Amino acid sequence: MTLDDWRRKIDEIDRKLVELLNERSRCAIEIGRLKQETKMPLYQPDREREVIAGAERANSGPLTNQAIRRLFERIIDEARSAERAAMHPADRSEDTQRK
Numbered sequence: 001m002t003l004d005d006w007r008r009k010i011d012e013i014d015r016k017l018v019e020l021l022n023e024r025s026r027c028a029i030e031i032g033r034l035k036q037e038t039k040m041p042l043y044q045p046d047r048e049r050e051v052i053a054g055a056e057r058a059n060s061g062p063l064t065n066q067a068i069r070r071l072f073e074r075i076i077d078e079a080r081s082a083e084r085a086a087m088h089p090a091d092r093s094e095d096t097q098r099k
Contacts, residue, residue: 021078024075024079025079028079028080029082029083032082032086032087033087042083042084042087043080051076052068052069052073055068055069055071055072056069
């Protein structure tokens, strides 16, 4: 494959990642609504540790588990922000209103 071929492949993977991250965020928003309805705390560190541990178990490289951990910590943080924004729409910034 040429350099351009590899770049096109990465571009396609990036599009799929964005799709999956948005799908994951929609799920997190629904979970946030359920948490709010049942008076559960938004932040649940035990669950976050489970998610990260599962991602590390699924990791077959070449990324290190440390890299996977950092990525998932960021994904979870952004999902929590999306949950908060969905629960308090008046507080949403202009950036979170993009579709």
